[in-house]
Amino acid sequence: MNKKKDILILGAGPAGMAAAFELYKAGKSFVIIEKNERVGGLARTFQYGEFRTDIGPHRFFSQNQYLYDFIEDLLDKHWIRIDRLTRFYINGKFFLYPVELKNALLNVGFYGAFRILFDYFSQRIKKVFVNRNPVSFEEQVVSDFGRALAELNMLNYTEKIWGLHCSEISPDWSKQRIKGLSLKEVIKKTIIKSKGGPKTLVDQFYYPDLGTSLIYEKIKERILMYADGVLRFNSHPVKIINDGNKITKVVVNTEGNNQIIKPKFVISSIPITEFVSLLEPKAPDEILQAIKNLKFRSHVSLFITLNKPSVFPDQWIYFPDKEIPFGRIMEPKNFSKKMSPTDKTSLLVEFFCWKNDKIWNMSKKDLLELSMEWLEKLGFVKRDEVIKAFISKENYAYPVYDLNYKENSGKVKDYLGQFKNLQLIGRAGSFRYNNQDHALEMGILAARSIIEEKQYNLEEVGAEEEYFERGYVR
Numbered sequence: 001m002n003k004k005k006d007i008l009i010l011g012a013g014p015a016g017m018a019a020a021f022e023l024y025k026a027g028k029s030f031v032i033i034e035k036n037e038r039v040g041g042l043a044r045t046f047q048y049g050e051f052r053t054d055i056g057p058h059r060f061f062s063q064n065q066y067l068y069d070f071i072e073d074l075l076d077k078h079w080i081r082i083d084r085l086t087r088f089y090i091n092g093k094f095f096l097y098p099v100e101l102k103n104a105l106l107n108v109g110f111y112g113a114f115r116i117l118f119d120y121f122s123q124r125i126k127k128v129f130v131n132r133n134p135v136s137f138e139e140q141v142v143s144d145f146g147r148a149l150a151e152l153n154m155l156n157y158t159e160k161i162w163g164l165h166c167s168e169i170s171p172d173w174s175k176q177r178i179k180g181l182s183l184k185e186v187i188k189k190t191i192i193k194s195k196g197g198p199k200t201l202v203d204q205f206y207y208p209d210l211g212t213s214l215i216y217e218k219i220k221e222r223i224l225m226y227a228d229g230v231l232r233f234n235s236h237p238v239k240i241i242n243d244g245n246k247i248t249k250v251v252v253n254t255e256g257n258n259q260i261i262k263p264k265f266v267i268s269s270i271p272i273t274e275f276v277s278l279l280e281p282k283a284p285d286e287i288l289q290a291i292k293n294l295k296f297r298s299h300v301s302l303f304i305t306l307n308k309p310s311v312f313p314d315q316w317i318y319f320p321d322k323e324i325p326f327g328r329i330m331e332p333k334n335f336s337k338k339m340s341p342t343d344k345t346s347l348l349v350e351f352f353c354w355k356n357d358k359i360w361n362m363s364k365k366d367l368l369e370l371s372m373e374w375l376e377k378l379g380f381v382k383r384d385e386v387i388k389a390f391i392s393k394e395n396y397a398y399p400v401y402d403l404n405y406k407e408n409s410g411k412v413k414d415y416l417g418q419f420k421n422l423q424l425i426g427r428a429g430s431f432r433y434n435n436q437d438h439a440l441e442m443g444i445l446a447a448r449s450i451i452e453e454k455q456y457n458l459e460e461v462g463a464e465e466e467y468f469e470r471g472y473v474r
Helices: 013-026 063-078 101-129 137-146 147-162 171-176 185-193 214-222 271-279 286-291 364-377 405-416 436-451
Strands: 005-012 030-033 046-050 053-056 079-084 086-090 093-098 204-208 229-232 235-242 245-252 259-263 265-268 296-306 317-318 328-330 345-353 386-399 423-424
Touching: 005 013, 013 214, 013 436, 046 271, 046 296, 046 386, 053 245, 053 296, 053 364, 063 079, 063 204, 063 214, 063 436, 086 147, 101 147, 101 171, 137 147, 137 171, 147 345, 185 271, 204 436, 265 436, 271 286, 271 405, 286 405, 296 364, 345 364, 364 386, 405 423, 423 436
Parallel strands: 005 030, 005 265, 030 229, 086 317, 265 423
Antiparallel strands: 046 053, 079 204, 086 093, 235 245, 245 259, 296 345, 296 386, 317 328, 328 345
């Protein structure tokens, strides 16, 4: 390896590419190792003929002005603003998401509305007399919203995502994804809208007009013009050697050939469990046991191209009902008209699963048959409208917040903290379920820690105590 390339970035997903771009702008030399043939990680965009799709819904919003400037500099006119429509399909009815009071009350009817309000205020009264910290996601959302509203969509959909009962999921998941959201917040939003208040990030979002990976393709274009920047595809680390204080060498396999890299700094976004398993000398038994206890939920998506101009007006729809096998459907054309031909459209049908379970191992033909049974029943698509189908699988899609995740991830991070030249970033690399903007911010701050020789606290990214989708579009 060229001695000047003294920063090694493992993984070319959003976090890794953001780190690379920040280093590029500062004139630092680096090398990026990526196992796939393309950049973008979980934010990759696939192209099948005239059709494009992301792996899942990737809208962009942030309260960090630097990130808007960061992306606008890359995309310019390809950075478009979208009016958002997202709904839940529950018991044969569509509910707007985030919740709008009038829509929800009309759908649940008088008795349902009475039960929701009764349960909610019962929990408010209970909190006055019983001061108990919830020990699971189930207890947290029931305490915050009441049983009736929690069961309407939060509990069922959460169990579909994670494959665990909500009593086995950490209350941190509620704090992470729905913190600050409440009936009070819903009413407040209704009042603001009625007074003609500003558009919020719930109502609109930004999106690259050719798919979300356009951000990372543009970064790739910039860094490949930079003499000291190197991006290696079909590459992965096979051994990470340390002296107990620093990472000293990394053995990288590129298309079957091994090479030793001696980095001064390592920025890693590969799954934290994989990173630890590659260490030499091996990590202590306690740490190896901890990584065995850290779980990742997998994701299988079926992309269907269709001979019809439109399916529904939503960008995506959630399906918490357990009898429906998929969890979410997105129509890429509703993100950008450039994602499909004018007279045709497509759907991405998403399944949450465990690696090597029934869904993971299902063939494309069987997965299409399973999906079409429900797509026809729901009135979305007819079989003779299907042109082609494609399948993609992501193993490390979602870090699982089970009841012991914090203890296990804490042990691992404390151990890895001894390596003074290592920084962990991204969803899989830091074992934190974060949004695209948070992954970008983690990568930027990791790079700045090296550039400025000042360590930023990456664990604080995305930890603000308010609802993830609150804020205003500029």
